Amino acid sequence: MKQSSPEGPKNYDSHSNESTADVATPKLAIEVTDLTVAYRERPVLWDVDLSVPSGLLLAIVGPNGAGKTTLIKAILGLIPPAAGQVLIYGRPYAEQRRLVGYVPQRGSVDWDFPTTVLDLVMMGRYGALGWGKRPGQREKELALSALAKVEMTAFVKRQISQLSGGQQQRVFLARALVQDAQIYFMDEPFQGVDAKTEHAIVGLLQELRSEGKTVVAVHHDLQTVPDYFDWVTLLNVRRIASGPVAEIFTDENLRLAYGGRVAFLTHKAHTRPDHSDPADPATHGKWGRIRP
Amino acid sequence: MSLFQDFLLDYTLRNVALGSAVLGITSGALGVFAMLRQQSLLGDTISHAALPGIVLAFLVTGSKEPLVLILGAALSGWLAALMIMAIIRTTHLKSDTALGLVLSVFFGLGLVLLSSLQKRPDASQAGLDNFLFGQAAALMEKDLLTMASLGGLALVVVLVFWKEFKLLSFDPDYGAIVGFPVRSLDILLTSLVVFAIVIGLQTVGVVLMSAMIVAPAAAARQWTDRLSVMVMLSALFGALAGVAGAVLSSLTPRLPTGPTIVLCITTIVGLSFLFASNRGLVWHKVRHWRHRRHLQIEAVLVDLYRLASQHAHPDQVSHATSVLRTMTPTVGVRRSLRELVAREWVQQRSPNQWSLTPAGLAEAQRLVEISGLEEA
Numbered sequence: 001m002k003q004s005s006p007e008g009p010k011n012y013d014s015h016s017n018e019s020t021a022d023v024a025t026p027k028l029a030i031e032v033t034d035l036t037v038a039y040r041e042r043p044v045l046w047d048v049d050l051s052v053p054s055g056l057l058l059a060i061v062g063p064n065g066a067g068k069t070t071l072i073k074a075i076l077g078l079i080p081p082a083a084g085q086v087l088i089y090g091r092p093y094a095e096q097r098r099l100v101g102y103v104p105q106r107g108s109v110d111w112d113f114p115t116t117v118l119d120l121v122m123m124g125r126y127g128a129l130g131w132g133k134r135p136g137q138r139e140k141e142l143a144l145s146a147l148a149k150v151e152m153t154a155f156v157k158r159q160i161s162q163l164s165g166g167q168q169q170r171v172f173l174a175r176a177l178v179q180d181a182q183i184y185f186m187d188e189p190f191q192g193v194d195a196k197t198e199h200a201i202v203g204l205l206q207e208l209r210s211e212g213k214t215v216v217a218v219h220h221d222l223q224t225v226p227d228y229f230d231w232v233t234l235l236n237v238r239r240i241a242s243g244p245v246a247e248i249f250t251d252e253n254l255r256l257a258y259g260g261r262v263a264f265l266t267h268k269a270h271t272r273p274d275h276s277d278p279a280d281p282a283t284h285g286k287w288g289r290i291r292p
Numbered sequence: 293m294s295l296f297q298d299f300l301l302d303y304t305l306r307n308v309a310l311g312s313a314v315l316g317i318t319s320g321a322l323g324v325f326a327m328l329r330q331q332s333l334l335g336d337t338i339s340h341a342a343l344p345g346i347v348l349a350f351l352v353t354g355s356k357e358p359l360v361l362i363l364g365a366a367l368s369g370w371l372a373a374l375m376i377m378a379i380i381r382t383t384h385l386k387s388d389t390a391l392g393l394v395l396s397v398f399f400g401l402g403l404v405l406l407s408s409l410q411k412r413p414d415a416s417q418a419g420l421d422n423f424l425f426g427q428a429a430a431l432m433e434k435d436l437l438t439m440a441s442l443g444g445l446a447l448v449v450v451l452v453f454w455k456e457f458k459l460l461s462f463d464p465d466y467g468a469i470v471g472f473p474v475r476s477l478d479i480l481l482t483s484l485v486v487f488a489i490v491i492g493l494q495t496v497g498v499v500l501m502s503a504m505i506v507a508p509a510a511a512a513r514q515w516t517d518r519l520s521v522m523v524m525l526s527a528l529f530g531a532l533a534g535v536a537g538a539v540l541s542s543l544t545p546r547l548p549t550g551p552t553i554v555l556c557i558t559t560i561v562g563l564s565f566l567f568a569s570n571r572g573l574v575w576h577k578v579r580h581w582r583h584r585r586h587l588q589i590e591a592v593l594v595d596l597y598r599l600a601s602q603h604a605h606p607d608q609v610s611h612a613t614s615v616l617r618t619m620t621p622t623v624g625v626r627r628s629l630r631e632l633v634a635r636e637w638v639q640q641r642s643p644n645q646w647s648l649t650p651a652g653l654a655e656a657q658r659l660v661e662i663s664g665l666e667e668a
Contacts, residue, residue, distance in 0.1 A: 116518070120462075
């Protein structure tokens with residue numbers, strides 16, 4: 001097993017609120033070594049290695065049950081790994097919290113919670129605020145500018161239960177933006193959003209990349225991977241392949257990841273078909289079964 | 293006036309009312325977090341689980357000091373809460389199973405201990421069973437002080453950890469990612485719920501106390517979409533029910549305080565479900581009815597327009613009520629016509645003859661255009 005890379009930023013004070021650590025020099029944003037996660041006896045992730053250079057957009061792709069969400073959650077320390085090591089800019093996650101932003105799946109919270117859009121977005125600053133401090137004017141301004149970036153200014157005072165799916169996704173993105181992180185983890189940011197929102201999110205991802213930030217997103221629509229992302233990680237419990245889309249996103253690798261027929265890739269059309277719902281058993285069939 | 297005098301002069305009533313208010317405020321405020329975390333039944337389990345603690349505290353110390361018994365209650369309630377968290381985390385049992393399991397084991401143990409105590413020849417244990425349904429009249433001034441300081445402490449902690457508790461209730465994973473010690477916060481918040489419950493045990497009793505956790509929060513949710521307002525409203529409802537229950541039971545002989553308080557909060561919940569400005573059923577119905585009326589009126593106007601537009605001078609012909617009744621809306625036609633007259637869109641030519649005014653004609657044309665009705 002590899003030890004933590006010695007070229008990690010040495011002058012970064014993990015307790016400072018400054019999120020602009022020394023990340024300018026090309027180095028690994030994320031380094032995962034031998035990561036294994038198991039629910040009971042069954043391995044969900046097996047011996048996964050992953051190296052992600054700084055400043056690119058990475059899609060994590062794989063069939064249902066491949067462990068995509070688990071990989072993100074294990075990197076973020078939400079699920080304890082059975083084995084392995086995760087480094088964020090050369091240091092353990094617990095020391096690099098301020099560098100990481102997170103967009104969970106939309107369905108992971110109760111949208112009937114009594115709060116407003118602005119209030120929800122300000123939650124992104126809670127970690128930086130520290131004990132006993134309330135969000136104030138500065139937090140409000142940061143939240144408002146993040147909401148402007150996702151074109152949600154008109155909904156600032158809206159109760160969150162009155163948002164559409166796409167609007168919920170934008171609000172979650174805004175909350176991650178106010179974290180002012182270097183690496184963003186997003187769990188299915190395009191799930192159930194309309195074409196307009198999808199377009200807006202893609203624009204936002206590119207903007208983040210141009211600012212030198214890294215985005216890791218669980219993604220379901222194979223068709224759009226080459227258009228939206230620079231790198232791709234194919235996952236099916238094990239890491240099948242990981243690297244630049246042009247090299248890695250091949251029929252052969254996809255067949256390995258999806259375990260058989262990925263027929264539609266061979267006639268990859270320029271007209272994108274409507275999103276197949278990954279949760280829908282009707283579309284599930286054509287990806288083949290997962291082989292642990 | 294005499295009630296107010298009673299309140300000031302009657303030592304028992306004052307104690308009971310103030311005590312009930314304190315318990316209402318505390319359980320109301322903390323109940324909001326329990327409800328939002330979908331843990332409403334946690335209160336039920338904790339309050340039932342307090343019983344063995346009360347009996348054991350008496351067995352160990354031989355004292356019936358409320359403070360001692362409350363500490364025993366808190367300890368076993370807290371133990372039960374920790375046990376629930378551990379069961380959910382380590383086994384694959386769902387939370388309702390864990391809650392039911394812990395509730396029945398602890399409450400059963402409490403009942404066994406209580407009945408074995410009652411077989412003892414001396415009468416030293418008399419009164420312990422009052423904790424089942426509460427015995428508000430026994431509240432002393434020093435009990436009140438204990439309740440108020442425990443409740444005050446719980447509320448201060450809620451204020452200090454406001455943003456942490458809010459995020460913990462809404463999105464605990466995100467809380468963990470931004471660096472909150474989520475498990476410790478979870479234990480802290482649950483402990484506060486235990487506090488709120490043991491405060492009320494003397495007054496309301498272990499069996500009914502969970503109502504004071506669930507009901508004020510459920511009522512408050514109907515009125516507001518903001519967490520801070522919801523917590524304040526819930527505390528207010530709890531206090532209102534507490535005082536009202538205390539006063540009502542003091543006015544009526546042989547009316548027990550605890551159950552009366554619970555009936556009061558139930559009334560508040562019922563009224564909130566019906567009349568709340570935000571989600572109340574009555575306003576919902578009213579809005580629905582208004583909307584229907586609006587559509588009916590528009591439909592009659594459009595009907596009249598359809599009839600009139602078959603003539604050369606649409607604003608000069610008139611049509612009979614009976615004809616309009618055969619068209620789209622068959623009920624409330626006359627009522628709709630009178631409303632249209634009031635808006636000056638329709639003119640009444642004779643008791644049963646109606647014609648469009650120029651303004652009505654324009655409005656009908658606009659409606660037809662936006663709905664695309666008259667294309668054919």
